[in-house]
Amino acid sequence: MKRSIRTKLFLGLSALMLFFVFISLGMTLLGLEKFYIWQKKEILISSSKKIYDLYEGNPEAMSLELERLGNTMGAGILIFSADGRIKYSSFFPVINDKISDRMPPPFLPFPDHKADEPVPRPHPFPDPPHHNQTLSKETIDNNSVLEMQRDTDLKIDFMVLRRQLKNNDALVIRLPLAPISESATVAAQFMALTGVLAILAGGIWAFFFAGNFTRPVRELNRIAQSMSKLDFSQKCTINRRDEIGELGNSINHLSDQLDTAISELNRKNQQLMADVEKERKLDKMRKEFVSNVSHELKTPLALILGYAEGLKENIAQDEDSRNYYCSIIIDEAEKMDKLVRDLLNLSQFDSGFFKLSRADFDLSILLKEIVLKYRTVLAEKGITLELDTEESCLVNGDILRSEQVLLNLINNAIDHTEFARKIKIYVENYNEKSRIYVYNSGRPIPTESLEKIWTSFYKVDEARTREYGGYGLGLSIVRAIQELHGNRYGVENVPDGVIFWFELDRVQNV
Template sequence: MNVSIRFKLLIYMTVNIVLFAVLLYGSNTFFAEKYYINHKKNTLIESSQKISELIAEKRRESDFHDENLIYEINTLEKSIGGTIFIGTLDGTVYYPLSTGHSPPQRPGFITDLPNPDNEPGPPPRPDFRLPKTPKRNIQGWEPYDETSFFFITKDPNFKIETLRYQAQLDNGFVLLVWVPMTGISENASISNNFTTIIGLITIVITGIWALFISEKFTRPIMEMNKITKKMSNLDFSQTLEIGHKDEIGQLSQSINHLSYSLDKAISQLNSKNRQLEQDIDRERNLDKMRREFVSNVSHELRTPIFLIQGYAEGLKANVAKSEEKRNFYCDVIMEETDKMEGLLKDLLDLSQIESGMFPINKIDFNISSLIKDIVSKYEPILTDKNIHISIEIKEELTAHADPVRIEQIIVNFINNAIDHVDKNKVIKLTVESIGKKIRVSVYNSGSTIPDESLNKVWTSFYKIDKARTRDLGGTGLGLSVVRAIQEAHSNNFGVINRENGVDFWVEIDIKETDITDTQKEFSA
């Protein structure tokens, strides 16, 4: 049978109290009276010693008429609840004194003790002559020393037992001190009855208290059991709220710590598993990208190599008879060679930037002057293609970046705009400050980019119109290089479809002093 800890605690505590009550009752029954008698004997001995000191110098009967002495002895009688006799063995009584209205009480000095067990009595002193024994029922006696002894008597008329102590003093007087035994027996009986009542009340109270204590003790254990069951089901959402400082409190803290550690370990394991899945997916994507990359590079190189090979073989076979035709063949070979060189350069730059092998050297420079210099280099090409370009610089700004890489970004944007500009032939460069950044945007009139391709244009070799690749020019790596440079600078970039055109933009860090000046102007 499965017995709960609460019930076990109740049984254990109740049994302990019952055993204690039985032990207390038995002790009172068998040992209390003896203990009381021994206590009374010690009281009688102490009282006798005090009296002996009080009458040590007394020799005659008249000495006992001292009021102070009578007061002291009378006070001692009342304190022990007994009676004191002082006299001689021949029956003369010196205390208590005769009042004249009643004869003096008989002291009942013992002069000859019965010895039913043939035990030796107290050895009499040479001058200790015991007179004739009075007629009393002596139940027992016990020697204390050479001149004193205890005995118990029972009055045949009143049936009262008394405990008596008789001693022969050094000055020749006999001292008898006695107390009634009724108080001793009655106290033992009352104590037994009181113990029985208190024991029953204690058992009832202990039972109720045991229920409360066992419930209070087992509640944390039941809570721990509930929490650990949830932990076994990998549910670590709850914790133990036990504020005890004892072993149960320490155990609850250990369970909470275990729950936290398991939750943390499993969370880390799940995180690592997810990370591993992501790494596997990333590796698969990288492998796919590598294959696509190799395929794209092969595709980009195949055409120029084929043209170079064809025109070179034509020159070797002397197909071109005229000087003009030979020059055309050479121009095609040189043009395709330049395309291959540009492709390889972009591949090398992209690889170095993404691998971190090409460091970014940030310095402070005038972004407006840089853009004007770049546009001036493109004037012959723009004039030849009849393209109108405008520059809108709202303020002179100092950038904090790598000027070589920023120039590369702007060049790629301008080349991309030239390749995709429409018949309106409009390109516009804008430079402005936005918060703590400088935004440079290049707009070209032309067809907008489909929404599904807005985020893909930054991918290597991605081209919206693959059929017009050769006509539009480019290798499909320019925007990928822009993305890599911006990520190395930890800055944003993007593309926005405008009305009748497309706007590519990048953000560049502004010089700290320019930020402060701009903020002051804004506050003003």
């Protein structure tokens, strides 16, 4: 079973408090009464010394001091004369010079008195009956003896100090031990009660202290778990000027560093994946390029070889046949030349090293010149071309490459014109762009091919493309030139045909 550090700290503090409470209670039960007795013993000895110093033989002169000491100690004080008379008693007034039979013997054997010699007692005081049992005896000095006695009638223990005063008077201080035992018992009970209260209060304090002390640790643990899941958005909010606060700052710094490092690693990994994907696509494009070029060159080369061998073998006997063979060879060679030139142009554009020669030119003049060039071709094919443009439209770009874009789009329109056999070229000006539209009537382009037609060698209709001698490179060149200019291009189907468009940067009139 897993225990949290908060639980462990709470249990540890609670156990420590219990230990000290039980230690205190045990010491109170075992040692408090002995300590009280020892303390009373010292008080008796010091009080007897004080009486010894103050006593001059007349108790009446210091009766107030004797009464004060007796009340302070809670003990009875007796002073006997050398002949056995009671000169002072805090128990009862002396009546008729008689000693009560409950009084202790007035004299005591001192260290210089021999044990086998009887203690001299003057007449008329007879030996009192013995009601006290001596439990222990301790010699303090040459003039003092401390005894522990038990009253056999009252069943009470007493501490009795006997001291010989000046002029041979005797001092007896008698202190009952019952109040000491009672005080020790009450103190032990009070300690037990306060111990229980201390345990309860300490337990509550330990609970909140453990929670407050371990809260930063739990927060650091939560942040560390988030970091293990690569979530670096969580931050430590501990505001303390100690080691835990420094640890929180270090974890925040570590989180930032890891976030930066992993973000950089992800970026580089994505870049690497993009490079790998690009390389894969390039490799695929190379293979497709080789395959397409091989396919496109295969047919004209076969025709050239075939007709050349026919000429060599004199298969064509008459002049017209030989001229026909030669025209086929020349036509196929021109197609191959056009293919090679288009491939060279496309390679230059895609390499990224081709530089455009930008300049301002009049788009309207360029469009009119191109339409003029196509007049004969359009008339032969029965195609109507309509041009709608302003008298002057200044744009900026590479005029030769922009003309190439127009020629490719017009050639594409001528090859695909059907039905009404109509082509329309018009220009619309926007804020910073001029958009040129090339419309031709005919069948729409399939939706799935609208994005693919800009790819090299892609042909919507293979048979139709072969019919007009296309290789699927014209629109790829348009894409490459427009991307070099940084301008948009596109195509869209309309109800009666197709519209291709591209943009050029417009020159604002000053």
